[in-house]
Amino acid sequence: MRELYPRTGKAYAIGVTGPPGVGKSSLIAALVRAERERGRSVGVISVDPSSPFSQGALLGDRIRLIDHFLDPEVFIRSMGTRGHLGGLAEATLQALVLLDAAGKDVVFLETVGTGQSEVEVIRIADTTLLVLMPGSGDSVQALKAGIMEVPDAIAINKMDHAGAKAMLSDVRSMLALDQRPDRGPQVPVFLTDAVRGEGVPALVEALDARLAGLRADGELERRRGANLAAEVFTLASSRARAHLEASVAGDDELRSVLERVERRELDPLSAVDEILRRVFRITDG
């Protein structure tokens, strides 16, 4: 990491998120093809959910990427979400640094879902693409309600689906509601069909234009700086939590603090104070 990091900053990191089943992997496969046609080398970091159910459908999605398995200019890495959230953000960052230092021109960071954990994982991306499909109503509602962060671009995949056009106008009128003073440029919305590749060239052009725009006004470096600082905080607090857990596991007195909470002899906030004081010598709350 120490040796590779100074060599990074050349790759364009594109975060791709959206609910499961909308065809993110297929769309990424189509984007990879389009990037390869433009002579660019590509990395794909795919963060898989750890499912208690059958993973059949998700693995099936992934198969779309098989077209690119034999292309030495395309590197694909899947990572599970098992284990700790911070751990995954850290692993994703490491993979991105490696692919960037290795000279990949574009790196796609794919996450499933649209919650806080996905934001943590793809916060390091330069730009984010939200993939939806007609019928995936939660996401549009979550975007409208401000629960989901506003992406830099939106693709409505499976454009032949009845209701694709209705969703397009839904999403557009939702975006028009955004009255924040610090909102970025107009978020472009695309209708795509990942399998046929329709709408994909326009999407690639928009992603390219976004990068050019970010570069032109120095926003790219500012954004990367802010993203990295936030990432450092996330990783540090995740490590602090791991340290906390290890400390409690290995310390009878700390374990007894938790047991006293469970027996309702000690309230949870006093327990937090006591644990922080013992483990980190923090006393300021």
Added chain:
Amino acid sequence: MRELYPRTGKAYAIGVTGPPGVGKSSLIAALVRAERERGRSVGVISVDPSSPFSQGALLGDRIRLIDHFLDPEVFIRSMGTRGHLGGLAEATLQALVLLDAAGKDVVFLETVGTGQSEVEVIRIADTTLLVLMPGSGDSVQALKAGIMEVPDAIAINKMDHAGAKAMLSDVRSMLALDQRPDRGPQVPVFLTDAVRGEGVPALVEALDARLAGLRADGELERRRGANLAAEVFTLASSRARAHLEASVAGDDELRSVLERVERRELDPLSAVDEILRRVFRITDG
């Protein structure tokens, strides 16, 4: 907190989650009415999203609860998600402790969305109810993919909507896929109409039965203990993060560590090590 906590443990805390717009608030209003008919006092802690867009629709939802504003046995508290995640989990915990100690029989914890942050907030609930409506496809997919934790009960609201029955069988077949050895009892699924109150008595009975079941085999105390221990960790690491941010803000040397990361002179993981060493004296990574 110190004085109130020993008096808690009597309230039944029910977490209610689901995507925005499915009618969670209306359903909670109907549940509150049903609980009041059974002579129980009720608390509602409603965690609102902080929207960059218009909040009209959400406020409109909340108005359903107005029926109960004049009932002294019903206490309703809304909290925004602005500010820090850990801060919200902490505020929610405090509100729950207060309502529990005040003698409320049932406390509903409402969160919008289904991501990691919602899980953190309602982890302290004794049981969780997921509210869906026909068309809210993301959630079902997220549940299937294992991104969302499996709830204790599911209500499909707006049961008159075309597609309600299809969703019911969708959700049921998805639940049948759950082959985890540690899965709990069969998750009951209900069709409800919050506005007319249809399906609500059956839902209340199921929630009551769930509590009785948890109590019967000692699972309630185990679950509460585990939830509280997890909550203490979450709050402690969130405080550690706040301490970290305050330390960096007030310390030129630590700020310069971040600036070196931004200039790519120092890699993020070395920065994490250095910050943890300086702020918490952690050296074990």
